[in-house]
Amino acid sequence: MAVAQVSMKNLQSPVEPTWCPGCGDYGILNAVKRALVQLNLRPHEVFFVSGIGCGSKLPDYIRANGFNSLHGRPVPIAQGFKLAHHDMVVIVVDGDGDNYGIGGNHWLHAMRRNINITHIVQNNMVYGLTKGQYAPTSMKGFVSSTSPEGTIEWPINPIAIALAAGATFVARGFAGDPKHLADLIAKGIQHKGYALIDVFQPCVIFNRVNTYDWFRERIYKLEEDKSYDPHDKQMAWEKAHEWGDRIPIGIFYINEDLPTLEEQIPALAEKPLYQQEIPPKLEDLEALKLLFV
Amino acid sequence: MIKNNVNIKLGGEAGQGVESSGMGFAKAIARAGLYIFGVQDYMSRIRGGHNWYQVRVAERQLYSHEPQIQLLIAFDERTVEEHLPEVVEGGGIIYEEGFKVDEEAIKAQGVIPMPMPLLRIAEEVGGNKLMMNTAAVAAAAGVMEFDLTYIEQVIRDNFGRRKGSEIAERNIRVANAAFEEARKRYAPLFEWKLEPIPNAPKRMVINGNQALGLGALAAGCKFVASYPMTPASSLFEFMCAQARRFGIVVRQSEDEISGLLHCIGAAHAGVRAFACTSGGGFSLMVESLSLAGSTETPVVVVLAQRPGPATGLPTRTGQEDLLFALHAGHGEFPRAVLAPGTIEQCFYEMARAFNLAEKYQMPVILFTDNFLANSLRAIEPKVLDFAKVAAEIDRGKLLLPHQHEKIEAAVKDGYYRYEFTEDGISLRIPPGHPKAVYSVAGEEHLPEGFIDWEERADNRNRMVQKRMKKLEVAAQNDMRLPEFYGPEDAEVTLVCWGSSYGPVREAVDLLNQNGFRANMLHFVDIHPLDWERVADILEGCRSWVTVEGNYSGQLGQWIRMNTGLKPHGVISKYDGRPFNPVYILEHLQEVLARV
Numbered sequence: 021m022a023v024a025q026v027s028m029k030n031l032q033s034p035v036e037p038t039w040c041p042g043c044g045d046y047g048i049l050n051a052v053k054r055a056l057v058q059l060n061l062r063p064h065e066v067f068f069v070s071g072i073g074c075g076s077k078l079p080d081y082i083r084a085n086g087f088n089s090l091h092g093r094p095v096p097i098a099q100g101f102k103l104a105h106h107d108m109v110v111i112v113v114d115g116d117g118d119n120y121g122i123g124g125n126h127w128l129h130a131m132r133r134n135i136n137i138t139h140i141v142q143n144n145m146v147y148g149l150t151k152g153q154y155a156p157t158s159m160k161g162f163v164s165s166t167s168p169e170g171t172i173e174w175p176i177n178p179i180a181i182a183l184a185a186g187a188t189f190v191a192r193g194f195a196g197d198p199k200h201l202a203d204l205i206a207k208g209i210q211h212k213g214y215a216l217i218d219v220f221q222p223c224v225i226f227n228r229v230n231t232y233d234w235f236r237e238r239i240y241k242l243e244e245d246k247s248y249d250p251h252d253k254q255m256a257w258e259k260a261h262e263w264g265d266r267i268p269i270g271i272f273y274i275n276e277d278l279p280t281l282e283e284q285i286p287a288l289a290e291k292p293l294y295q296q297e298i299p300p301k302l303e304d305l306e307a308l309k310l311l312f313v
Numbered sequence: 314m315i316k317n318n319v320n321i322k323l324g325g326e327a328g329q330g331v332e333s334s335g336m337g338f339a340k341a342i343a344r345a346g347l348y349i350f351g352v353q354d355y356m357s358r359i360r361g362g363h364n365w366y367q368v369r370v371a372e373r374q375l376y377s378h379e380p381q382i383q384l385l386i387a388f389d390e391r392t393v394e395e396h397l398p399e400v401v402e403g404g405g406i407i408y409e410e411g412f413k414v415d416e417e418a419i420k421a422q423g424v425i426p427m428p429m430p431l432l433r434i435a436e437e438v439g440g441n442k443l444m445m446n447t448a449a450v451a452a453a454a455g456v457m458e459f460d461l462t463y464i465e466q467v468i469r470d471n472f473g474r475r476k477g478s479e480i481a482e483r484n485i486r487v488a489n490a491a492f493e494e495a496r497k498r499y500a501p502l503f504e505w506k507l508e509p510i511p512n513a514p515k516r517m518v519i520n521g522n523q524a525l526g527l528g529a530l531a532a533g534c535k536f537v538a539s540y541p542m543t544p545a546s547s548l549f550e551f552m553c554a555q556a557r558r559f560g561i562v563v564r565q566s567e568d569e570i571s572g573l574l575h576c577i578g579a580a581h582a583g584v585r586a587f588a589c590t591s592g593g594g595f596s597l598m599v600e601s602l603s604l605a606g607s608t609e610t611p612v613v614v615v616l617a618q619r620p621g622p623a624t625g626l627p628t629r630t631g632q633e634d635l636l637f638a639l640h641a642g643h644g645e646f647p648r649a650v651l652a653p654g655t656i657e658q659c660f661y662e663m664a665r666a667f668n669l670a671e672k673y674q675m676p677v678i679l680f681t682d683n684f685l686a687n688s689l690r691a692i693e694p695k696v697l698d699f700a701k702v703a704a705e706i707d708r709g710k711l712l713l714p715h716q717h718e719k720i721e722a723a724v725k726d727g728y729y730r731y732e733f734t735e736d737g738i739s740l741r742i743p744p745g746h747p748k749a750v751y752s753v754a755g756e757e758h759l760p761e762g763f764i765d766w767e768e769r770a771d772n773r774n775r776m777v778q779k780r781m782k783k784l785e786v787a788a789q790n791d792m793r794l795p796e797f798y799g800p801e802d803a804e805v806t807l808v809c810w811g812s813s814y815g816p817v818r819e820a821v822d823l824l825n826q827n828g829f830r831a832n833m834l835h836f837v838d839i840h841p842l843d844w845e846r847v848a849d850i851l852e853g854c855r856s857w858v859t860v861e862g863n864y865s866g867q868l869g870q871w872i873r874m875n876t877g878l879k880p881h882g883v884i885s886k887y888d889g890r891p892f893n894p895v896y897i898l899e900h901l902q903e904v905l906a907r908v
Binding site for chain 1: 344515516517518519523527530531532533535536538555556557558559560561562564566567568570571572574575576577578579580581582583584585586600601604608694697699700702703706713714715743744745746747749750751752753754755756762763764766
């Protein structure tokens with residue numbers, strides 16, 4: 021049976037986004053849809069898990085399976101789901117507060133496990149939905165309602181942390197370039213293992229520093245530098261620390277040689293967990309009693 | 314001579330093998346056809362300190378330990394000092410003859426000192442002083458004239474497979490030498506004897522956590538994610554050990570928050586999942602529990618209690634988290650709370666927890682505690698009926714994504730994950746089928762699953778009512794009323810929940826044997842319940858007293874909150890030690906004097 025090619029229209033949700041006009045999240049939603057079209061993934065083959073925040077509303081705005089969870093908690097839910105249904109494409113969409121703040125520990129451990137999920141972090145360097153407090157990624161000196169004299173903390177470096185924690189696909193995109201971002205997301209989905217895509221997402225209301233123009237003046241694409249090899253972790257480490265007048269986006273690092281978490285679990289060798297018969301065979305259970313006699 | 318009715322205690326430092334020796338001894342005695350009740354007491358350290366293991370033996374089924382002992386096996390000097398007051402007149406204490414022990418103090422209490430050359434036998438016969446444990450246990454068998462072959466079998470089981478049978482054989486030689494020496498010296502002086510029951514059926518020697526694990530396997534649990542925490546760890550480890558054989562995914566999560574969230578993810582995909590933890594870890598799970606309530610995700614949490622607050626007494630027991638578990642989580646959402654009291658109940662209630670969770674699409678919290686988790690009993694294998702559990706598996710309104718035909722038949726005009734229904738329960742199709750593509754949310758949502766961006770009052774009201782309706786339906790159709798043990802027309806009813814079952818049951822037996830009519834009313838199901846019927850039951854009791862391992866009488870408070878009825882007293886215990894029947898009797902007198 022021929023399966024029709026997935027189109028942007030197939031992915032249209034009946035729900036209208038509540039994002040502010042000009043929000044970077046529109047670009048991210050557009051890029052996510054383009055990536056699914058590019059890979060011809062049908063709505064029932066994809067499961068989005070999100071946290072809480074403006075960007076985490078995304079599962080409602082795309083026709084696919086979704087789970088809008090708790091602030092900072094989508095990553096463990098995604099892992100549990102993936103292990104129970106490993107044929108599903110599992111994509112986490114959350115924000116910098118979710119992932120680099122409250123859920124930081126979950127993130128670290130998901131990366132070192134190399135579970136095959138794609139993780140899009142909408143990084144607007146501010147808390148938007150709660151109306152303008154500083155975020156873990158806000159630059160030093162960022163003035164906000166909870167840092168009226170400018171924050172005295174240095175920001176998280178997501179790329180460097182991901183490299184250190186053992187992520188096997190580390191990328192950064194820009195909401196203002198959905199086509200490039202779609203390509204990164206598609207590559208992240210195709211990557212066998214954990215894939216981070218940190219996305220610069222301008223918040224037009226609460227972040228008047230890191231604006232579209234601010235990013236456009238600074239960003240450049242790693243793939244345009246022919247000498248850059250994303251398989252070289254040392255190079256990636258250097259690029260991860262480049263910040264200021266020039267900021268790289270694109271794929272920082274990729275390692276295709278490590279097994280995923282799911283591949284190493286014997287119970288998942290034959291078929292997804294949810295398809296397996298329960299309960300176990302009675303004779304196997306009865307045999308267990310001998311351990312105790 | 315007193316035959317087959319004895320309490321034996323082994324004591325020593327952590328790392329001396331007190332627990333393994335005690336459990337081995339218990340297993341040998343059970344194989345001789347006798348019933349045992351084993352209980353352990355240990356400190357939160359890997360070496361040093363003071364640990365003990367106690368085994369009670371009888372020819373009938375046992376439900377509790379007793380406070381007094383007849384035979385003490387001391388692996389160190391401190392054990393003699395600490396436990397001498399518990400040894401009855403005519404009882405004995407076995408210890409290494411090189412120990413500095415106040416023999417006069419022992420004799421003054423009418424107890425027989427039984428110094429033994431345990432070290433010499435271990436070194437000369439076994440060639441290793443570590444075999445002192447074997448010598449001590451065999452010496453205990455000697456003074457009780459217990460057939461040593463049962464102990465030899467257990468030694469072979471423990472050592473035979475590991476490093477070749479050489480170690481097993483050396484241990485057996487040590488056991489024989491110590492047995493003969495102890496029998497010759499002390500058997501004529503010691504009244505209590507152990508005699509095998511001929512042709513007794515084979516019994517399983519099993520503790521509460523193992524029974525929970527068997528229950529989970531029998532119910533078709535396929536996913537476990539947890540963070541280790543005493544006293545839940547042994548259940549987690551049991552599931553890890555069985556994972557390969559039974560095709561289960563087990564994950565050690567980075568914390569308990571993640572553990573329960575992993576389970577929510579797996580359950581959302583259509584798999585039976587549980588997390589196990591103790592109070593501290595459960596505290597971390599509370600936010601996720603609320604998410605499970607909102608998204609109507611069926612997960613099971615085993616809450617293995619130990620005393621708090623904070624780290625409390627990490628290796629001891631208590632029943633302090635009842636009201637916490639009943640109210641844990643922000644907002645109002647349905648949950649069920651179960652508290653098995655025996656090994657058998659652990660097995661069946663664990664399996665039932667999965668049925669309730671899936672049938673009502675809500676989280677289920679199942680209580681155990683350090684006492685029940687570790688108490689050891691001998692039970693007939695057929696009592697744990699896997700076929701019965703299999704036949705009772707009820708997954709409720711669930712269609713899995715690969716059940717194409719059923720989904721095609723069930724889903725006509727779009728799929729609504731949270732469709733309003735009469736019983737509040739909606740059709741559950743985990744993601745994966747083209748006819749059932751949907752998004753769920755912890756935020757208040759519409760029947761189709763989307764967040765209700767308008768936050769409409771009428772939708773909110775109907776969703777809250779839908780979720781809470783499930784409690785009413787469960788209470789009417791599935792939840793079980795507390796059960797009596799003992800005579801009907803009692804002067805006093807001892808009301809308890811969870812692990813107090815055993816000690817209270819034995820206290821009731823003692824009271825009736827002494828001409829005082831008492832009975833027990835034991836709650837396994839704590840919530841939801843048909844409280845009108847519970848009130849009728851309690852109103853039929855002449856007087857009732859709760860027996861609880863906490864300070865504030867939490868079950869009494871819960872009953873009062875739901876029925877307006879107030880207990881006539883409470884027997885509480887919060888020192889971290891389990892109840893025993895004698896403690897209950899003593900405190901019942903005080904409580905009744907005040908009624």
